[in-house]
Amino acid sequence: MTLPIRSFVGFQLVQAHRAHHKKAEEQLGKLGLRAGQEIILMMLWAEEGLTQARFVEQLGVEQPTISVVLQRMEKAGLLSRHQDSQDGRVWRVYLTAKGQALEEPVMQIWQHLEKQLLNSFTEAEQSLLRRLLMQVQTNFA
């Protein structure tokens, strides 16, 4: 008798993420973004001139992933990359006007997503879910 898939918390994590990702794609698509790109933008809205290494360490993705995503976002006119004058290996990322202009609508979408995600949750449940998800990351680190 194998345990049913549904009984695994890991499966529920996958399914919850899938649901969130689908909604994010749907909403962000209206702005011409793909899910994941808005995270890059959020980091740049907080601080420009980031290097690939910074994205990699902050997001936990592999370097080639960021390399490709940044290239596509540059091609889409969302950001630009300039070689560092001190260290020729380093390329720093800056927002274009188009990338800057997306801050308001993207944040609105994320706040709406967050609201939907947490619908019917008590305050205690909200902070608990955040804490447990952070613990999960620690557990896998």
Place this chain on the structure above:
Amino acid sequence: MTLPIRSFVGFQLVQAHRAHHKKAEEQLGKLGLRAGQEIILMMLWAEEGLTQARFVEQLGVEQPTISVVLQRMEKAGLLSRHQDSQDGRVWRVYLTAKGQALEEPVMQIWQHLEKQLLNSFTEAEQSLLRRLLMQVQTNFA
């Protein structure tokens, strides 16, 4: 002042899923599987002869996704597909010996993943996390 990404539960969900997915890929890769394929197998271990439509409704993925994944798994010798004798549009999926033989090692990997995911969680926290993740899915449905 934009809210930091980290403050969103949605972001923590994405990051927790990424951590889980990476570990799953790493472990399942040893068996020649990709993350996601083992879910297909689990469903088949519970019941053979499933149709694409069943996978789609159970997993919440789109039909073309399942179509492609099943083709790759068939090519990998994990399963076979046979046209339904009653309805020529329907193709039913069956396990090969190779697919059957993976039940033990895959379940062991998932049990290990589950253990790691829930490391340091109390019983109450475990069931709460499961419940909250299920509620998230409902909220996005």
Place this chain on the structure above:
DNA sequence: GTTTATAATATAGATGTCTATATAAATTCA
């Protein structure tokens, strides 16, 4: 100072995922 090692980024090839569309079989309906 030239060679070797390290570090930052890019490329290649694969997979799961999506949307849009095509194909083929069954069903409905006039």
Place this chain on the structure above:
DNA sequence: TGAATTTATATAGACATCTATATTATAAAC
């Protein structure tokens, strides 16, 4: 019965993601 609709699956093209490897620039070591 024959055309139109619905249903099940496949294909095309795109993107985020991975591992493995290449390229390029800096740093270290002899």
